[in-house]
Amino acid sequence: MANPVTVDFPRNFTKALNDGQLRRNLRAAMDTLGLRRRNLFSDPEAFEQLRARGDAIRRRALSKLPQLLEQLERKCTENGIQVHWAETPDEANRICLEIMQRHNATRVIKGKSMVSEEMHLNHFLEERGIEALETDLGEYIIQLDHETPSHIIVPAIHKNRDQIARLFHEKIPNTPYTEVVEELNAIARKILREKFFAGEVGVSGVNFAVAETGTLCLVENEGNGRMCTTAPPVHIAVMGLEKVVERLEDVPPLLRLLTGSATGQLITTYFNMISSPRKPDEKDGPKEVHLVLLDNGRTQIWADPELRQTLKCIRCGTCLNHCPVYTRLGGHAYGYVYPGPIGSILTPQLEGLENAGAMATASTFCGACEEVCPVKIPIVDILRRLRIEAYNKVDSPHAVKGHGYKVNAMESLTWKGWALSNATPWVNALNAKLLGLLGPQLPRLPAPDIVKKWTQSRTLPKFASKSLHVLAKEKGLSDE
Amino acid sequence: MSNARANILARLREVAPQADTAVPEPAAPPIEALSHADQVDRLKRLMEAMHAEVYLTDSGNWTAVLKDVLRQRSLNGLLYAPATPIGTTLSESWESDLPPLVGYDQVVEQSKERLFGIDAGITSTKGGLADVGALILWPTPHEPRLMSLAPAVHIAVLEAANIHDSLADAIAREHWQDKMPTNALLISGPSKTADIELVLTFGVHGPKELIVLILDD
Numbered sequence: 001m002a003n004p005v006t007v008d009f010p011r012n013f014t015k016a017l018n019d020g021q022l023r024r025n026l027r028a029a030m031d032t033l034g035l036r037r038r039n040l041f042s043d044p045e046a047f048e049q050l051r052a053r054g055d056a057i058r059r060r061a062l063s064k065l066p067q068l069l070e071q072l073e074r075k076c077t078e079n080g081i082q083v084h085w086a087e088t089p090d091e092a093n094r095i096c097l098e099i100m101q102r103h104n105a106t107r108v109i110k111g112k113s114m115v116s117e118e119m120h121l122n123h124f125l126e127e128r129g130i131e132a133l134e135t136d137l138g139e140y141i142i143q144l145d146h147e148t149p150s151h152i153i154v155p156a157i158h159k160n161r162d163q164i165a166r167l168f169h170e171k172i173p174n175t176p177y178t179e180v181v182e183e184l185n186a187i188a189r190k191i192l193r194e195k196f197f198a199g200e201v202g203v204s205g206v207n208f209a210v211a212e213t214g215t216l217c218l219v220e221n222e223g224n225g226r227m228c229t230t231a232p233p234v235h236i237a238v239m240g241l242e243k244v245v246e247r248l249e250d251v252p253p254l255l256r257l258l259t260g261s262a263t264g265q266l267i268t269t270y271f272n273m274i275s276s277p278r279k280p281d282e283k284d285g286p287k288e289v290h291l292v293l294l295d296n297g298r299t300q301i302w303a304d305p306e307l308r309q310t311l312k313c314i315r316c317g318t319c320l321n322h323c324p325v326y327t328r329l330g331g332h333a334y335g336y337v338y339p340g341p342i343g344s345i346l347t348p349q350l351e352g353l354e355n356a357g358a359m360a361t362a363s364t365f366c367g368a369c370e371e372v373c374p375v376k377i378p379i380v381d382i383l384r385r386l387r388i389e390a391y392n393k394v395d396s397p398h399a400v401k402g403h404g405y406k407v408n409a410m411e412s413l414t415w416k417g418w419a420l421s422n423a424t425p426w427v428n429a430l431n432a433k434l435l436g437l438l439g440p441q442l443p444r445l446p447a448p449d450i451v452k453k454w455t456q457s458r459t460l461p462k463f464a465s466k467s468l469h470v471l472a473k474e475k476g477l478s479d480e
Numbered sequence: 481m482s483n484a485r486a487n488i489l490a491r492l493r494e495v496a497p498q499a500d501t502a503v504p505e506p507a508a509p510p511i512e513a514l515s516h517a518d519q520v521d522r523l524k525r526l527m528e529a530m531h532a533e534v535y536l537t538d539s540g541n542w543t544a545v546l547k548d549v550l551r552q553r554s555l556n557g558l559l560y561a562p563a564t565p566i567g568t569t570l571s572e573s574w575e576s577d578l579p580p581l582v583g584y585d586q587v588v589e590q591s592k593e594r595l596f597g598i599d600a601g602i603t604s605t606k607g608g609l610a611d612v613g614a615l616i617l618w619p620t621p622h623e624p625r626l627m628s629l630a631p632a633v634h635i636a637v638l639e640a641a642n643i644h645d646s647l648a649d650a651i652a653r654e655h656w657q658d659k660m661p662t663n664a665l666l667i668s669g670p671s672k673t674a675d676i677e678l679v680l681t682f683g684v685h686g687p688k689e690l691i692v693l694i695l696d697d
């Protein structure tokens with residue numbers, strides 16, 4: 001990206017951890033989402049079978065990616081959808097802008113799309129005098145507060161109803177304060193209905209694009225996605241180029257995995273399959289449909305067999321809901337568009353390790369994300385790979401962008417010492433003895449900066465005066 | 481002209497095919513074939529759980545059921561598609577104490593005010609999905625897309641014979657891949673959201689109410 005964001009992780013994390021309200025909002029929400037998902041996939045055997053299919057379908061699609069993209073383009077074009085390719089977010093933004101300007105559009109209505117967040121499309125358009133209004137309720141809420149989504153499925157999950165009530169009261173003229181969810185809904189409905197009516201261009205994301213038929217699938221509950229893709233005369237769909245699937249019959253299992261994992265629903269209220277613009281004899285629907293295919297580093301990720309698995313993701317968000325780090329921090333602390341486990345593997349690959357490599361350290365390696373992922377992405381292996389490459393220059397064309405940025409003499413030496421100590425019994429024994437003797441004094445000594453930072457949000461462990469080996473020996477047990 | 485397309489495809493083509501990327505594909509788990517009665521039951525139950533109002537009737541009686549439903553509400557009009565079979569039935573049997581029938585017969589550019597101002601719309605459906613409780617809609621030139629979206633109440637007429645066990649089943653039996661329409665749609669209830677504290681509320685942007693008449697002869 002042109003200007004990489006610098007993210008201050010320690011500050012963000014401390015802030016998030018000290019925000020009791022945020023932690024309560026998150027805890028309640030994540031527990032509910034987890035429970036709903038477990039209820040839906042209550043038969044473990046059937047679920048495993050479905051996951052295996054989801055995994056296989058996504059792998060097959062990725063294994064044929066170049067052919068499928070060409071087929072998708074051909075089919076879409078035959079159907080009358082105009083296909084555009086973009087290597088960078090900036091290029092994708094310009095394609096959207098050019099289409100909007102051609103139609104003299106000043107008011108754009110948007111459905112939820114993580115790729116458009118990745119492009120920072122709203123900001124780009126605003127700077128050029130085009131108002132881009134988010135119409136998904138969650139997105140609308142955070143747009144009012146000039147925030148970004150904190151979750152890929154429930155973007156305003158970090159806010160509770162009093163916070164939203166206050167926001168509506170303050171930001172929307174003539175709005176009384178109300179904490180009743182139905183009333184808050186009704187307020188948003190009224191405002192957004194007027195916008196749907198007047199929108200000149202609709203922008204949406206794509207959940208699956210079917211190469212076989214040139215069909216763009218959109219999963220949603222609110223109806224705003226249908227509005228954005230039906231009411232305005234022009235529809236622009238933006239998608240990461242990995243979203244393609246081969247056949248229409250691949251869609252039902254993926255749809256089930258997506259809705260079940262994301263919100264615990266058998267199916268969403270609406271599943272929208274768009275295959276063409278309005279035909280000459282039809283009375284509504286956009287006259288032009290555009291599909292923007294964004295690369296933004298995905299081809300680089302794709303080239304490596306292990307990293308490629310990142311691209312299987314169907315953006316269900318369930319790895320966020322089950323991650324002990326995400327559930328305590330929320331999405332904003334990560335500082336980038338994609339938070340949680342998927343963000344921690346995707347973002348450093350998109351933005352480069354030198355910019356976002358620290359994200360790969362926001363994990364406990366507990367593996368919960370991998371256990372729940374409906375398409376079996378080996379998130380932990382990829383995290384480990386990113387951490388290793390951060391410390392090592394790799395001589396491979398498929399190395400992660402920015403590899404080796406952390407090569408650091410002091411740290412390498414420390415780890416070398418650690419390895420030596422663990423491989424050499426007498427050094428290890430000596431270390432244990434020293435820690436036993438000196439450990440209890442540590443808190444009283446002036447801590448070096450690095451320890452101070454570490455203990456800001458953690459408790460310093462207490463070192464026992466006798467090591468386990470010694471204790472075992474005293475009890476007459478063999479420690480061999 | 482940008483070279484994005486050529487560059488992207490070149491990058492993808494540069495990589496040698498990787499044998500380990502595809503894995504064996506488990507077959508679709510056998511879906512238990514439902515009896516007709518089970519299909520209807522299941523669809524009704526699941527759609528009701530999603531706050532749809534579902535009525536079982538038959539092709540001789542459905543207009544009477546519809547009229548009852550309409551008389552219980554005060555609606556400023558019913559948007560309908562005059563050139564469809566249900567449209568003909570409606571216009572032939574309409575009564576003056578009912579909300580006036582308004583035909584969707586002009587392109588949206590000339591009828592936007594009307595579409596967004598009317599309280600209710602009625603459409604036919606292409607079928608239903610029993611396993612998840614959803615309707616299949618394939619809007620047509622006669623029965624356009626906004627009919628099931630813009631009005632606050634959507635009434636859908638479903639013939640029970642067109643209920644499939646699942647989406648996979650519907651696609652396979654009807655060879656959807658050979659004839660996808662401009663817009664195909666699955667609908668499982670009135671518009672809803674859970675964006676505020678995950679509290680489920682209905683009627684956020686699309687219809688606030690979904691009324692389904694299942695015609696089972």
Ligand code: SF4
Nearest residue numbers: 313314316317319373
């Ligand atoms: S990585 Fe897996 S669990 Fe996480 S969002 Fe993607 S598909 Fe869902």
